[in-house]
Structures are given as C-alpha cells and as structure tokens.
Amino acid sequence: MSISVRGANKHYGDFAALDDVSIDIPAGSLTSLLGPSGSGKSTLLRAIAGLDSLDSGVIEINGRDVSKASPQQRDIGFVFQHYAAFKHMTVRENIAFGLKIRKRPKAEVDKKVDDLLEIVGLGFVQRRYPAQLSGGQRQRMALARALAVDPQVLLLDEPFGALDAKVRDDLRRWLRQLHEEVHVTTVLVTHDQQEALDVSDRIAVLNKGRIEQVGTPDDLYDRPDNVFVASFLGSVSRLNGQLVRPHDIRIARTPEMTYPPTDVTLDTGVVRATVKRVVNLGFETRIELIAANTGEEFIAQITRGDQNAMELSAGQTVYARATAVPHLAAD
Numbered sequence: 262m263s264i265s266v267r268g269a270n271k272h273y274g275d276f277a278a279l280d281d282v283s284i285d286i287p288a289g290s291l292t293s294l295l296g297p298s299g300s301g302k303s304t305l306l307r308a309i310a311g312l313d314s315l316d317s318g319v320i321e322i323n324g325r326d327v328s329k330a331s332p333q334q335r336d337i338g339f340v341f342q343h344y345a346a347f348k349h350m351t352v353r354e355n356i357a358f359g360l361k362i363r364k365r366p367k368a369e370v371d372k373k374v375d376d377l378l379e380i381v382g383l384g385f386v387q388r389r390y391p392a393q394l395s396g397g398q399r400q401r402m403a404l405a406r407a408l409a410v411d412p413q414v415l416l417l418d419e420p421f422g423a424l425d426a427k428v429r430d431d432l433r434r435w436l437r438q439l440h441e442e443v444h445v446t447t448v449l450v451t452h453d454q455q456e457a458l459d460v461s462d463r464i465a466v467l468n469k470g471r472i473e474q475v476g477t478p479d480d481l482y483d484r485p486d487n488v489f490v491a492s493f494l495g496s497v498s499r500l501n502g503q504l505v506r507p508h509d510i511r512i513a514r515t516p517e518m519t520y521p522p523t524d525v526t527l528d529t530g531v532v533r534a535t536v537k538r539v540v541n542l543g544f545e546t547r548i549e550l551i552a553a554n555t556g557e558e559f560i561a562q563i564t565r566g567d568q569n570a571m572e573l574s575a576g577q578t579v580y581a582r583a584t585a586v587p588h589l590a591a592d
C-alpha cells in the first residue's frame with residue numbers, strides 16, 4: 262500500500278514541527294525518515310499512524326484519504342523504541358494477542374504465530390516471558406506482534422534505538438531480510454545514517470520540520486541536493502573548496518600522485534598537508550590532516566594495508582588528492 266503525505270503542517274505553539282511536508286512512499290518499499298533530533302521524524306510517523314492530528318494537510322494510504330481516520334481504521338502496525346510487551350503473557354501469547362482479540366479461529370492463529378516465530382527466529386523462546394528475553398529478542402517479538410494482523414503499513418520508530426551496536430547491526434540486516442520476505446510498506450524513523458543506508462530502498466532526510474531530499478541511498482550519498490544532506494549522510498570535509506568524503510581522498514608521501522580524479526571538472530588538485538593525528542579503527546585508518554594552503558582540517562580514510570605501507574604519523578608532510586567528490590545539485 263502506498264502512502265502519500267501532502268502539505269503536512271504541525272505546530273506546537275509558534276514552533277513548526279512539520280513545515281509543509283509532502284512525501285510519496287511507494288507500496289512495498291522500506292523508506293527511512295532520517296534526520297537530527299527534533300527534525301520532525303516522529304511527528305511525521307505519528308501523523309501517518311493517526312496517533313497525532315495535523316494542523317493541515319492530507320494523508321492518503323493507497324489513495325484513500327485517512328486524515329480523519331482513527332489509528333485502528335488505518336490498518337497499521339507500529340513498533341516503538343521501548344516496546345511495551347504484556348509481561349504476564351509468553352512470547353507466543355504476545356504475538357497471538359492481536360489475532361485473538363479479532364477472534365480469529367484457533368487453527369489460523371496457531372499457524373500464523375508458528376510462521377511468525379519462524380520468520381523472527383524466536384521459536385526456541387516462545388514459552389518464555391518478555392522479561393526472560395534479550396533486548397534484541399524483545400524487539401523481534403514486537404515486530405512479529407505488529408505483523409501478526411497483516412497490517413497494510415508497518416511504522417517503526419527507532420525500533421533498535423536502545424540496543425547496543427552489535428545487536429543493532431544484526432537486527433538491521435534481519436529487518437532487511439524480513440522486508441524482502443514480507444514486503445509490507447515500511448517506514449522507519451532513525452537518526453543513524455548508517456542504519457538508513459543499510460536497510461532502506463529510499464531515504465527522506467528531514468531538517469527543522471522540512472524534507473531536504475528524498476531518494477535512494479545512492480542518490481543521497483553521491484548526488485546530495487545540498488551540504489546538509491551531504492554531511493548528514495556521512496562525514497565530509499572541504500578540500501580546496503570541494504566537499505569530499507574521507508574514503509575518496511588518496512594520500513601519498515610525494516606530490517607525484519598517480520591517482521587521476523574520476524571527474525576532472527571537480528578535481529581538488531594535489532594538496533600539501535600535515536598529518537595531525539592517525540587513528541586506527543580496525544580494518545581502516547582515519548588520518549586527520551591540515552591543508553597547507555588553507556589551514557583547513559580534513560579527514561582521509563585509508564585501508565590498514567595502505568597505512569602499514571606508508572606508516573603515517575603526526576607531524577609528517579603528505580600530499581592529498583580526491584578521486585571523487587559528491588555532486589551537489591547546485592554544482
């Protein structure tokens with residue numbers, strides 16, 4: 262089911278939490294709402310869910326105007342960061358809950374719950390209570406419960422926000438896989454650009470209650486509309502006036518750079534620089550540098566192998582050149 266938001270406005274006093282927001286979310290897609298804290302992501306999601314009303318604007322689900330419909334009438338599954346499970350019910354009972362209150366026949370409920378337990382990989386803990394699950398298992402149970410009633414739309418508000426990095430990472434991959442199997446139109450709120458790039462078909466970047474850009478992860482990363490989008494989608498520095506990503510900068514000990522830029526119109530040229538700091542980050546190494554011509558700091562990311570070969574350390578003079586730069590729409 263597609264979702265369409267037109268001219269959505271929401272004010273709290275003088276403050277515009279949503280400022281004329283319009284977005285089309287294609288049926289079956291996994292779209293992330295990405296933006297800094299306070300940018301309006303949750304407000305937009307809650308408006309789509311019908312949990313908050315808009316001051317003005319229209320929300321359509323599959324072409325039907327649901328702006329005035331209650332959350333129940335919108336046929337939506339919702340998962341929050343801190344999921345409130347029924348503590349006195351087992352995992353199995355929690356997942357079955359929505360089907361039971363809809364008075365579905367027992368055989369159908371059992372089959373559906375078995376299928377969902379399989380999909381979310383919780384069969385082995387189905388008789389446990391929520392308190393006996395890990396945080397990641399609890400969020401998977403929440404997703405299974407939301408999916409049990411075959412919602413038209415699944416809305417996820419930072420569902421992995423409270424979990425540690427490793428578990429988040431696993432769950433993201435799992436969510437992507439789940440989406441490929443179930444294909445329900447999904448909207449995910451996140452402030453984590455890595456998460457958005459990892460799981461989404463499309464990303465909408467929000468800033469101060471407005472949508473800055475909507476597109477595929479590649480569109481936004483390689484062809485950002487503006488500096489805000491470029492810098493929110495990943496680290497960027499300025500090198501000779503060009504915005505550059507750390508992994509697109511090559512470093513050498515001599516000025517004869519053998520790396521041609523991929524696009525000569527956006528060439529940064531060879532820039533002499535001083536190494537300020539070298540940080541080993543596991544499989545890659547971050548080099549913090551200061552450009553000799555402008556005094557500006559910039560960051561290069563090189564492989565561990567390159568660092569082992571060059572043995573860069575603070576105080577050295579090196580030469581840097583970008584091999585690619587993001588194409589801003591304004592260029």
Ligand SMILES: Nc1ncnc2c1ncn2[C@@H]1O[C@H](COP(=O)(O)OP(=O)(O)OP(=O)(O)O)[C@@H](O)[C@H]1O
Pocket residue numbers: 273278296297298299300301302303304305452
């Ligand atoms: N009930 C409310 N009353 C007053 N202001 C509110 C209310 N709800 C949200 N806001 C304000 O609206 C703005 C947008 O909030 P929202 O929760 O949508 O942001 P967000 O992008 O989801 O941020 P976060 O990532 O921190 O959750 C914030 O500045 C917030 O303080």
